[in-house]
Amino acid sequence: MLSMRLLEPITINGMEMQNRVVLTAMVTRLSGADGFVNENIRERYLRFARGEPGLIVVEAMGVHAAKSGPLLRLSDDKFIPGLRDLAKEVHDISPSKIVPQIIHFLKIARSGWRQRVRDLTKEDIRLIIVAYGDAAHRARVAGFDGVELHMAHAYTLSSFLSLRNKRPDEYGASLENRMRLMGEVIARCREKVGEDFPIGVRFDGEECIKNGYTVEDSKELALRMAMLGVNYISISAGGKFEDAIKKEGEPLYPYTGYSGDRCMPSATYPAGDNVYLAEGIKGYINSKGYTTPVITTGKIPTPDFAESILQAGKADLIGMARALLADPDWVKKAKKGRADTIIRCVYGNVCKNLDENFKTVFCTLWPRGKIQAPTSSDDVAPEWPNGGRLEARPEAGRILLSWDEATDNEEIYGYEIFRSRNDEPFDHHTAVRSVTRKFADTRVVGGDRYSYYVKAYDLAGNRSPATQTVVVDFPIGVPLPVGEPLPEIRCGESSPDDEE
Ligand SMILES: Cc1cc2nc3c(=O)[nH]c(=O)nc-3n(C[C@H](O)[C@H](O)[C@H](O)COP(=O)(O)O)c2cc1C
Ligand code: SF4
Known part of the structure; x- marks a missing residue:
């Protein structure tokens, strides 16, 4: 203790x-x-x-x-x-x-x-x-x-x-x-x-x-x-x-x-x-x-x-x-x-x-359809069959992340995104449910360097090893071709809660 x-x-x-x-x-x-x-x-x-x-x-x-x-x-x-x-x-x-x-x-x-x-x-x-x-x-x-x-x-x-x-x-x-x-x-x-x-x-x-x-x-x-x-x-x-x-x-x-x-x-x-x-x-x-x-x-x-x-x-x-x-x-x-x-x-x-809306209150992170939090005493951590293959690229004023699916003996519950700005220590940035393997980081400032890694977690909260770290030097005001519309951020790319 x-x-x-x-x-x-x-x-x-x-x-x-x-x-x-x-x-x-x-x-x-x-x-x-x-x-x-x-x-x-x-x-x-x-x-x-x-x-x-x-x-x-x-x-x-x-x-x-x-x-x-x-x-x-x-x-x-x-x-x-x-x-x-x-x-x-x-x-x-x-x-x-x-x-x-x-x-x-x-x-x-x-x-x-x-x-x-x-x-x-x-x-x-x-x-x-x-x-x-x-x-x-x-x-x-x-x-x-x-x-x-x-x-x-x-x-x-x-x-x-x-x-x-x-x-x-x-x-x-x-x-x-x-x-x-x-x-x-x-x-x-x-x-x-x-x-x-x-x-x-x-x-x-x-x-x-x-x-x-x-x-x-x-x-x-x-x-x-x-x-x-x-x-x-x-x-x-x-x-x-x-x-x-x-x-x-x-x-x-x-x-x-x-x-x-x-x-x-x-x-x-x-x-x-x-x-x-x-x-x-x-x-x-x-x-x-x-x-x-x-x-x-x-x-x-x-x-x-x-x-x-x-x-x-x-x-x-x-x-x-x-x-x-x-x-x-x-x-x-x-x-x-x-x-x-x-x-x-x-x-x-x-x-x-x-x-x-007077609806049953549950947490969006819980497995779909459940009205109570899951319970697990499993202690086997998820793994990345291919190392996770995290990719990150700047696009239209954001940094878009994507990665491969992790595996687990039980069930992958979600993915946690860690971020460092300008080589400072990494911190927990956010998490997304396992249904998505993408994230759009909209809180980025041009001229700064962002590093990311992702960990998968299971129902018990066991974390996988980190993916490799990817680094993006985020440019100031990425110019879009004149007249081109801003690419849409699809639901689920930014935060699990946006899906609701
Ligand atoms: C769905 C929901 C229902 C809540 N119901 C009550 C309530 O019945 N009485 C109360 O004093 N606060 C209620 N709160 C406020 C919480 O007790 C708490 O003060 C608030 O969520 C901020 O704390 P947190 O950041 O730890 O969630 C409710 C909050 C949520 C999210
Ligand atoms: S704010 Fe979102 S993640 Fe937190 S308890 Fe509520 S539904 Fe779950």
Whole structure:
């Protein structure tokens, strides 16, 4: 086992996590609209559990019965048995702890109308507080290790925290008033679950919308949460209705605008682009004497990168959603010192698009037609019958790569492309599914030298030897013959996610 802070245990109000990796909540759209745990949900979370993250946060589940698409529920005692079985099975097979994320959302209509915080009466607000308390209590009865209150993104509690909340009464307009409902919900949940049951809160470190709050406010929000005895604080970003893009006849999906990009940063964002939020918040609450663990999330791809965040003291825990969807064994592989066999998320957001369209959420890297991640304990690496024969050539402002098919005793899962710019060390550039053996590198700058090699990987993540390295001196502004159209980049040549 490697000695890494990432893999050190941490105890959160009695909940003993074996490592500092948190699977953050990720809606699967595997449940029906009835809200019960079904076989597919069960399989999804058992698969995550086998990978042994320190904590599994089960996707958002409604504290109330309002209509929605497929969504788990914790709004009635009738949901307890299914959730109890799920929590028990996870505990039976894995050291992972498991908590549900509980959510309240306001009404939205296909016409584009949506209920606002200012539309809620005092009685509506009271019912939200009661519903949260009851759902938190059910989480405890169901045998979960704690409960996470969803106060992020486009949902009710986040909308109260928002700088856009201009309610003219004691629940809006000023920072203190915006925090009131949060405080009442936390107090109610604590009353219902007792002192010895972990309560976490997830909220936006920045709203990422015009006239939304920034880390300057979220420091104060987090400090208040810590003062109110919250046991961990999970920092997300954006995901708001205010900048969502309206599709005719469809309800607004709060991750379609810029704030959605910031919530689930795509391939074009730098790794760890939201870490600064956790860093600012953690620094602030620590300076006030609170040590409430802070989780940072957003495009944290590798154990080394995660470790560097912890070592720098920027966060206490590492949250990951898509990296664990792409490879649920991420933690197990890190523990074995085999990070080189992790199947890496390419952050093309096919999973996010599926969620947006109320379709079953899967990872585009998984074998076609599968709704659960593959499992393999094979240790035979793929091979190149002909050395891979990697070719690379500049064409129309891009570098086009192609290579031969690799073979494996099991199944070739994908190909990973490594790149060096101007003879600097190689890094993982991206990956493509095994159906394609081409890649168009569109992030190239004229005048620079690019070197590439490719490795094939199988279902277990075993990597083949590298192909030979090819070097391209990329010319500035390759002139096209006048009037000749730019050759099309066919789907699948640039990224597997473009195919969707
Ligand atoms: C398909 C999908 C569903 C998500 N559902 C939730 C959710 O239910 N609750 C939540 O707080 N965040 C949700 N998220 C956000 C993730 O928890 C996470 O914050 C985000 O994906 C960025 O982290 P990552 O780069 O590790 O994926 C979802 C993300 C995805 C891709
Ligand atoms: S679908 Fe794309 S973004 Fe989502 S987990 Fe898979 S590789 Fe990552």
